[in-house]
Amino acid sequence: METAIQIILNSIVSGLLLSLVAIGFTYIFRTTRVFHLAHGGIYVTGAFACWWTLTKTNNWFIAIAFAIAVVAILIYLIEKTVYLPLNKKQSNQSISLIASMGLYVVIVNILALIFGNENKTIENSISGSYEIGNIILTKVQMIQTVIGIVATATFLIYLKLSKSNLALQAISDSETISKVFGINTNNERLKVFIAGSILSCIAAILKTLEVGIDPQAGMSITLTAAVVAILVSRMNVLLVIAFSIALTILQNSVEWFLDAQWKDGITFLLLLLVILFRTEGIISYNLRKDRA
Amino acid sequence: MNYILHILVMLEIYIFLALSANQKIGLSGLLSLAQAVFYGVGAYASAIVITKFGFSYWLALPVAISACVITALVFSFIAGKVRELYFSLATLALQIIFFSVCYNWIPVTNGSYGISGISNPEIFGMKINTPLSFALFGGVVVSLVIGFYVWFLKTPISRLIQATRDDQIAVLSLGKNPNYYKRVSIILSAIIAGVAGSIYATYTTYIDPSSFTLDESILILSIVLIGGAGRIIGPITGAVIYILLPEVLKFLQMPDGIAANMRMILFGLLLVLIVRFKPKGIFGKFMIQ
Numbered sequence: 001m002e003t004a005i006q007i008i009l010n011s012i013v014s015g016l017l018l019s020l021v022a023i024g025f026t027y028i029f030r031t032t033r034v035f036h037l038a039h040g041g042i043y044v045t046g047a048f049a050c051w052w053t054l055t056k057t058n059n060w061f062i063a064i065a066f067a068i069a070v071v072a073i074l075i076y077l078i079e080k081t082v083y084l085p086l087n088k089k090q091s092n093q094s095i096s097l098i099a100s101m102g103l104y105v106v107i108v109n110i111l112a113l114i115f116g117n118e119n120k121t122i123e124n125s126i127s128g129s130y131e132i133g134n135i136i137l138t139k140v141q142m143i144q145t146v147i148g149i150v151a152t153a154t155f156l157i158y159l160k161l162s163k164s165n166l167a168l169q170a171i172s173d174s175e176t177i178s179k180v181f182g183i184n185t186n187n188e189r190l191k192v193f194i195a196g197s198i199l200s201c202i203a204a205i206l207k208t209l210e211v212g213i214d215p216q217a218g219m220s221i222t223l224t225a226a227v228v229a230i231l232v233s234r235m236n237v238l239l240v241i242a243f244s245i246a247l248t249i250l251q252n253s254v255e256w257f258l259d260a261q262w263k264d265g266i267t268f269l270l271l272l273l274v275i276l277f278r279t280e281g282i283i284s285y286n287l288r289k290d291r292a
Numbered sequence: 293m294n295y296i297l298h299i300l301v302m303l304e305i306y307i308f309l310a311l312s313a314n315q316k317i318g319l320s321g322l323l324s325l326a327q328a329v330f331y332g333v334g335a336y337a338s339a340i341v342i343t344k345f346g347f348s349y350w351l352a353l354p355v356a357i358s359a360c361v362i363t364a365l366v367f368s369f370i371a372g373k374v375r376e377l378y379f380s381l382a383t384l385a386l387q388i389i390f391f392s393v394c395y396n397w398i399p400v401t402n403g404s405y406g407i408s409g410i411s412n413p414e415i416f417g418m419k420i421n422t423p424l425s426f427a428l429f430g431g432v433v434v435s436l437v438i439g440f441y442v443w444f445l446k447t448p449i450s451r452l453i454q455a456t457r458d459d460q461i462a463v464l465s466l467g468k469n470p471n472y473y474k475r476v477s478i479i480l481s482a483i484i485a486g487v488a489g490s491i492y493a494t495y496t497t498y499i500d501p502s503s504f505t506l507d508e509s510i511l512i513l514s515i516v517l518i519g520g521a522g523r524i525i526g527p528i529t530g531a532v533i534y535i536l537l538p539e540v541l542k543f544l545q546m547p548d549g550i551a552a553n554m555r556m557i558l559f560g561l562l563l564v565l566i567v568r569f570k571p572k573g574i575f576g577k578f579m580i581q
Contacts, residue, residue, distance in 0.1 A: 105560030265392025
């Protein structure tokens with residue numbers, strides 16, 4: 001029983017971090033229709049920027065601010081030079097997927113060239129844990145949980161205050177009609193790319209606290225976030241969080257009862273089944289016939 | 293000299309893989325992210341029957357091809373159910389499942405330790421076990437495949453495969469079944485990649501799951517898209533660029549450690565530039581819209 005509680009507790013924390021990446025991926029995918037695999041590149045760029053600044057300044061505030069600035073500039077350049085021009089040419093999703101794969105390869109190899117392929121850990125990282133019976137919660141997990149919740153809440157408040165949520169839903173339904181109704185679609189695209197990248201950057205920094213970072217670390221979490229995006233199939237932050245935690249519980253259970261290497265296999269088997277038999281995602285609702 | 297011959301053998305293997313991917317992408321318009329699965333199935337099937345059952349290469353080859361055809365049937369079922377991005381995602385899922393199985397099905401694949409001691413092929417009593425003999429053997433087989441494609445691209449079935457790529461409804465209106473032509477194309481692609489896998493396994497005499505990852509599938513796809521899909525010359529050009537790029541970097545006196553990353557940076561950049569400015573690739577005929 002205690003093992004089950006520990007697995008669930010760990011899964012909630014890891015699931016929250018996954019949900020930060022998945023929220024960004026889902027909003028970007030649903031709004032821009034870009035299957036943004038380069039999100040994995042953005043993730044590791046944020047982590048490396050933070051790690052590098054910490055080694056130079058030993059100041060967390062400067063490190064986090066610098067990492068966020070770096071990912072924001074990087075995604076701005078990517079959107080302006082690659083994704084937006086492809087969107088103007090009305091390229092289909094396969095084209096943007098290929099471009100995204102190319103960008104991912106470039107980013108990861110540049111980082112490997114600069115920092116090397118080995119895992120980088122943050123020195124003087126926070127240690128210690130709290131124990132309730134046999135259940136353990138580390139201080140790093142506490143920090144991950146609190147900052148994860150704050151970041152998600154900030155994103156939700158931003159959506160509410162900026163009224164972007166409605167604009168994003170409109171662009172998701174039809175970009176052309178959104179333009180007719182005066183929505184600056186290019187601006188909204190850029191905002192969702194930057195917001196999604198910042199969430200991913202925060203997740204990467206929190207994960208680096210726990211296990212460190214290497215240039216290849218972004219692909220696995222991005223692919224899992226992509227699975228969440230396909231399963232949820234809607235722009236709903238709370239649903240993305242719920243699915244991220246559920247998927248992490250499944251993965252951790254597989255890791256516990258079978259083997260760590262099976263968890264990706266099981267995750268993607270689930271994706272395959274959903275794509276084949278429920279392409280509209282697990283959570284779907286009946287649209288009126290004239291909207292279906 | 294042996295180094296140049298090794299480069300030549302790897303070039304032949306990548307030409308094989310690029311031609312097989314071109315069959316799916318260029319002729320059928322199916323953007324698969326799992327070409328390394330067929331490569332891996334061919335390699336593992338050959339390695340397993342050679343090392344565990346003592347088969348010769350020439351007996352192992354039909355087994356590898358049969359395994360690839362069975363795998364191709366799974367892919368063609370998917371191609372019949374979903375299209376475009378969702379087909380790509382389904383193949384991505386299959387790629388990761390395949391890697392998981394190779395890594396974890398230890399009694400059969402030996403997991404991360406891989407399979408070693410794969411014997412070399414023999415032809416008329418002569419063992420093919422030197423880089424020169426492998427380069428010649430690979431050259432002959434690649435020539436046969438290129439010759440096959442020169443003939444195949446003029447056949448009615450090839451035109452119907454390309455018609456399925458361009459307009460499924462038009463194919464239906466001719467009373468033909470588009471899924472049948474997709475199936476033929478995927479099976480053909482699988483057989484060629486499977487043969488490449490079996491040659492790779494017997495050339496290196498050792499295989500492990502790290503040769504058949506998603507990265508490898510992305511690489512094969514990039515080779516085709518950079519060279520250009522739909523023609524024979526496109527995939528060959530892509531493979532030549534990929535294999536010779538590190539040699540050019542070495543010529544520029546770049547250290548090996550930097551050259552490996554620089555190769556991938558240049559290749560990724562080339563892929564982005566091709567998609568952005570020349571979507572048909574260098575010599576391509578077909579463009580994914």
